Amino acid sequence: xxKVTRNGMLMLALNKTFVAAFSIxxxxxxxxxxxxxxxxxxxxxxMSSLSANxxxxxxxxxxxxxxxxxxxxxxxxxxxxxxxGSVAATFTEHRGESPDNLISIPMGxxxxxVVSRESSSKERGRKDSRGKKTNSNAPHHSFSTTDTTKHRxxxxxxxxxxxxxxxxxxxxxxRVLCHDTIHPILTxxxxxxxxxxxxxxxxxxxxxxxxxxxxxxxxxxCTRLALGLPSPDVTDTYRLVNGEGDGLSGLAVDILGGSTAxxxxxxxxxxxxxxxxxxxxxxxxxQSYEDADFDIIWRNTPSxxxxxGYDVDAKSSSDEEKxxxxxxxxxxxxxxxxxxxxxxQKTGFYVSYF
Numbered sequence: 001x002x003k004v005t006r007n008g009m010l011m012l013a014l015n016k017t018f019v020a021a022f023s024i025x026x027x028x029x030x031x032x033x034x035x036x037x038x039x040x041x042x043x044x045x046x047m048s049s050l051s052a053n054x055x056x057x058x059x060x061x062x063x064x065x066x067x068x069x070x071x072x073x074x075x076x077x078x079x080x081x082x083x084x085g086s087v088a089a090t091f092t093e094h095r096g097e098s099p100d101n102l103i104s105i106p107m108g109x110x111x112x113x114v115v116s117r118e119s120s121s122k123e124r125g126r127k128d129s130r131g132k133k134t135n136s137n138a139p140h141h142s143f144s145t146t147d148t149t150k151h152r153x154x155x156x157x158x159x160x161x162x163x164x165x166x167x168x169x170x171x172x173x174x175r176v177l178c179h180d181t182i183h184p185i186l187t188x189x190x191x192x193x194x195x196x197x198x199x200x201x202x203x204x205x206x207x208x209x210x211x212x213x214x215x216x217x218x219x220x221x222c223t224r225l226a227l228g229l230p231s232p233d234v235t236d237t238y239r240l241v242n243g244e245g246d247g248l249s250g251l252a253v254d255i256l257g258g259s260t261a262x263x264x265x266x267x268x269x270x271x272x273x274x275x276x277x278x279x280x281x282x283x284x285x286x287q288s289y290e291d292a293d294f295d296i297i298w299r300n301t302p303s304x305x306x307x308x309g310y311d312v313d314a315k316s317s318s319d320e321e322k323x324x325x326x327x328x329x330x331x332x333x334x335x336x337x338x339x340x341x342x343x344x345q346k347t348g349f350y351v352s353y354f
Contacts, residue, residue, distance in 0.1 A: 059094060059095045059197075060092050060093065060094050060095075060109075061092070061093045061112070061194055061197060061198060062090070062091070062092050062093075062105045062109050062110065062111040062112070062166060063090070063091040063092075063093070063111060063112045063113075063114060063155050064082070064087055064089075064090050064091075064105070064111045064112070064113050064114070064166060064173070064174055065087070065088045065089045065090070065091070065114055065115070065116060065154065065155070065158060066082060066086045066087055066088055066113065066114070066115050066116075066161070067086055067087075067088045067115075067116065067120040068115050068116050068117070068118065068119050068120055069119060069120050071085075071086060072086045072115065075161070075176065076115055076161055077181065078179055078181055078182055079176075080164075080175060080176045080177075080179070080244050080247065080249050081172045081174075081175060081176070081244075081249065082113065082164070082172070082173050082174040082175075082176065083171060083172065083173060084137070084138075084171060084173040086173075087138040087173050087174075088116065088120065088138055089138050089139050089140070089141065089154075090104065090105050090111075090138055090139075090140045090141070090166075091140070091141050091142075091143070091151055091154075091155060092105060092140070092141070092142045092143075093142075093143060093144070093145055093151075093152070093198070094142065094143070094144050094145065095144070095145050095197075095198075095200060102140070102142050103140055104137070104140050104168045105140065105166045105168065106166075107166070107167050107168060107169060107268055107269075107272065107309065107310070108165055108166070108167070108268060108269045108272030108273060109165065109166050109205070110163060110164070110165060110166075110205060110208055110209050111163065111164060111165070111166045111174060112155075112160065112162075112163055112191075112194065113160075113161040113162055113163065113164055113174055113176060114155060114158035114159060114160050114161060115158060115159050115161055116154075116158050116159075117157060117158060117159055137168070145198060160180055160187070160191070161176070161179065161180060162176050162177075162178045162179040162180045162181075162183075162187055163176070163177060163178045163187065163190050163208065163212070164176035164177050164178070165177065165209075165267075165269035165273075167267075167268050167269065167308060167309060168309075169268075169308070169309025169310075170268065170307070170308045170309050171307075172249075172267075172308070175249040175250060175267060175269065176249075177209075177212050177216070177247060177248065177249070178190060178212050178247075179247075182247075183215070183247075186211070186212065186215055189208075189211060190208045190211065190212070193207060193208050193211075194208070206273065206276050209273060209276060210276055210279075210280055213248070213276065213277060213280040213281075214280050214283075214284065216241075216246055216247050216248050217240075217241060217246075217248075217253075217280060217281060217284045218284055218288075219246065219247075220240055220241050220242075220246040221240065221284060221285075221288045223246075224238060224240060225288075230255070230258055233330075233333070234330070234332065234333050235330060235331050235332060235333075236255070236257055236258030236329070236330045236331075237254075237255060237256050237257060237258075237329035237330060237331045237336075237349060237351055238254070238255055238331075238351050239252065239253070239254050239255075239351045240253045240254065240255050240261070241253035243266075249267060250265065250266050250267020250268075250269065250270050250308075251263070251264075251265065251266075251267070251270050251277065252264040252266070252347070253281065254347040254348075254349065254351055256327050256329045256338055256340055256347075256348070256349055257327040257328055257329045257330070257338075258292060258330075259292055259293065259294055259295065259327070260294065260295045260297065260327050260340050261281065261285060261294050261295070261296045261297070262296075262297045262299060262340055262347040262348065263277065263278070263281065263296065263297065263298050263299065264299055264300065264301065264346060264347050265298070265299070265300040265301070265305070266300065266301045266304040266305065266308075267304075267305070267308055268305060268308045268309060268310035270300075271300065271305065271310055271312065272310075274298065278296060278298065281296060282294070282296060297340055297341070299347070300312060301346070322341040323339070323341050323342045324339070324341075324342070325339070325340075325341050326338065326339055327339075327340055329349055331351065336349065
């Protein structure tokens, strides 16, 4: 039996098994991921190019200081999104000379988030002509490691909250990816890497971010395995990474048919560090699912990225030959026919969130 619904979805019923053909968004980029370990030299080249793209490098350490008040209590206790109005000041420490033209921390840079140990009163925001409050940008300070400056004292005397990615154009000024309260061991490891950089032992800026991604994606996989996902002949389609739910704000990964991983990017930092995300995801999948050979599809939400201050080309660059390739997705023993390489919305299939 065949039925065409109003929204153009083709429904097929065969031997009491429902097969749904979904028209879903065409991926912006398609990567065929093999089961071989990633090439270390390729990863290093990708990391260095990404650092150049965000206008930062391993020679700079970035820090965001937030107010200690009632409004900032939530993210000091574990909330992952820090709004611009809660930021008191930002700092960039350079091993070389401090550039005069650096007026802000570059978008996508990894930052240490600290809070002043002294309580600060709520600042009154300025009002525009319509009487609405506006938040001006917090002051930015650049200094050299060799300088004797009070800026370093401000940072050292503050309490470390954790590490995240910075975006001067977004209402979410910092997306915290590693909170000291929740991940104290991981926080300690990242702090150690930053101290090595401060002493002149050059490391890639992507190294601490790669460490965070490895830990968070590994935790997400272990959580799904503990929940019985995937389940042979029952469910091979599920959400593997669920954004803030797995500590990776702006990043989601769905598994379709047990062999196709669809990455959904809705934050600027995901686009900037795309190569690192793909490399870590590939390695994590091959280590956890040795018998599976995954296709990884990268796709994004241009409207959400625009709100985050990051413009992307909405045109698709997918392989035209694969647009009609289908994947059978099984959820609770019900089979769905999906087209993950074609145009559509989000990841192309509504899966249960965990």
